Amino acid sequence: MAELSPATVLAELKKNGATHVVWLPDSETNFLYVLMSEEPSLDLVPVSREGHAFSTAAGLAAGGKKPVILIQNTGMMESGDSLRGWGLGMNVPVVMMVGYRGWTRHGIINDTAAFYTERFLHAFNINYYLVESDEDADRISIAFAEAEREKRPVAVLVGDEYHGFNVSR
Amino acid sequence: MMKTAEMLDIFNKHRGDAVVIPGRGGRFWVELSDQPDRDLPLGDPAMGGHASFALGLALALPDQRVVLFDSEGDVLMGMGALPTIAEKAPANLYHFMLDNGVYATTGGQPVPNAEQMEYDVVAQGCGYPATYAIDNLEDFASQIEEILGQPGPVFVALKIDPEIINEPINARPQWQRKTRNQAVADMQAELGVERPA
Numbered sequence: 001m002a003e004l005s006p007a008t009v010l011a012e013l014k015k016n017g018a019t020h021v022v023w024l025p026d027s028e029t030n031f032l033y034v035l036m037s038e039e040p041s042l043d044l045v046p047v048s049r050e051g052h053a054f055s056t057a058a059g060l061a062a063g064g065k066k067p068v069i070l071i072q073n074t075g076m077m078e079s080g081d082s083l084r085g086w087g088l089g090m091n092v093p094v095v096m097m098v099g100y101r102g103w104t105r106h107g108i109i110n111d112t113a114a115f116y117t118e119r120f121l122h123a124f125n126i127n128y129y130l131v132e133s134d135e136d137a138d139r140i141s142i143a144f145a146e147a148e149r150e151k152r153p154v155a156v157l158v159g160d161e162y163h164g165f166n167v168s169r
Numbered sequence: 170m171m172k173t174a175e176m177l178d179i180f181n182k183h184r185g186d187a188v189v190i191p192g193r194g195g196r197f198w199v200e201l202s203d204q205p206d207r208d209l210p211l212g213d214p215a216m217g218g219h220a221s222f223a224l225g226l227a228l229a230l231p232d233q234r235v236v237l238f239d240s241e242g243d244v245l246m247g248m249g250a251l252p253t254i255a256e257k258a259p260a261n262l263y264h265f266m267l268d269n270g271v272y273a274t275t276g277g278q279p280v281p282n283a284e285q286m287e288y289d290v291v292a293q294g295c296g297y298p299a300t301y302a303i304d305n306l307e308d309f310a311s312q313i314e315e316i317l318g319q320p321g322p323v324f325v326a327l328k329i330d331p332e333i334i335n336e337p338i339n340a341r342p343q344w345q346r347k348t349r350n351q352a353v354a355d356m357q358a359e360l361g362v363e364r365p366a
Contacts, residue, residue, distance in 0.1 A: 017365045045257060048249035055218030056225040062353045063229020064362035085215025086222065090349055
């Protein structure tokens with residue numbers, strides 16, 4: 001299986017008209033950060049707590065912009081009330097790309113971050129798409145379309161940590 | 170100490186055409202504002218998020234002045250938003266913070282270290298280029314023009330009287346005149362905001 005290229009992810013963000021990336025660093029997406037910071041069409045908004053990503057995205061969306069949220073699954077779980085009140089409560093059509101820390105593909109999960117990730121999304125009734133490789137990248141566009149259509153957050157789980165998404169190449 | 174409604178009444182005379190997020194001053198602001206389609210009285214979608222919301226709005230609408238009336242409880246819960254605001258430095262954002270020292274909507278319990286906090290110093294340390302601390306109406310009235318006359322982000326800590334609410338949430342008067350989403354939609358229509366394709 002081909003790996004997930006950060007350039008592929010960036011191309012998906014640009015194709016779908018993302019204007020701002022509200023993000024907090026995570027172990028799966030470091031190399032993507034380097035690419036994003038060099039992309040003039042994207043404005044990066046760094047937050048220090050993932051819950052702020054949802055309120056920031058709500059403000060950007062209210063002002064007519066198209067943010068995407070880039071966080072890790074640990075931070076997503078910490079953000080529950082903000083996701084509830086700002087993301088879902090204000091019908092923010094936003095794609096949240098969530099680094100799937102601990103994802104192994106083979107069902108044996110030793111990291112509770114991974115164990116609870118999909119359970120958390122089910123609890124909040126957030127639909128999600130798993131993206132593990134370049135072949136899966138079109139699911140990002142599907143998530144963007146669904147977020148716009150349903151006017152609510154949709155998650156993309158970046159499940160590539162097992163072969164090193166953040167390795168420079 | 171100031172009454173929130175009296176402070177907002179003075180601010181209203183200097184509002185111009187700013188977009189106003191009244192935060193926990195919302196129940197007073199809806200009685201004062203004569204530009205409700207430029208108001209976002211959101212109530213409390215989730216505590217600690219107003220500053221980030223205002224930042225997002227200010228970044229999205231750089232040609233509009235965005236005024237937020239935050240609270241010290243919200244700032245304490247979401248203090249990490251302050252460095253982000255300072256880094257992004259939206260010149261159109263005016264961040265007022267109502268400090269009554271207590272969680273007024275839960276019965277008036279003191280916020281942590283209420284007597285010692287210096288929020289303007291915190292904001293300054295986070296990188297806000299201009300900060301103020303004001304504890305009386307006379308000073309507010311004399312400084313509001315200067316505050317709004319400079320580029321943001323500006324942070325203004327305001328000492329206000331606790332106006333404590335202690336009724337069960339479902340028994341409280343409903344001051345919001347429209348839903349959050351309707352308020353956003355009305356603002357977007359007023360400003361001609363369209364989302365990118």
